[in-house]
Amino acid sequence: LIAQRLRQSQGFSVAAAAAPCLLRIEVQEFSHVFDAPAASRGVLQGSMTLVDGKRRAVAERRFFVERAALRSDARGGVEALVRTVSGFEEQLLAWPKALGANPDASGCFPRSSPK
8 A cells, every 4th residue: 555655646666776776664563553442543653764876774764653533434444544654655755855964865866957
């Protein structure tokens, strides 16, 4: 679900031979958690590692995202998991900006062309 969502929404590929860096995403938990019979949430947690062309880790970040289910049935759980992945996607897309001053990561992200 996570890889499919990133490919569809952002055009990310599973493997890009010409990419200067590799983003490794390790998921420790992706689950539908029940806190009570009528209260549940989607949970996604893990880590992201940015690896340069020499296979050195240049940046790492842990993530934790949870979204409450709005319904107390299976469909509500699926919707919570989908929203959880959307929350992760937001964190992932904001990460390059947060890395702005990291010189080791500077060659990993395309620079916007001047207008």
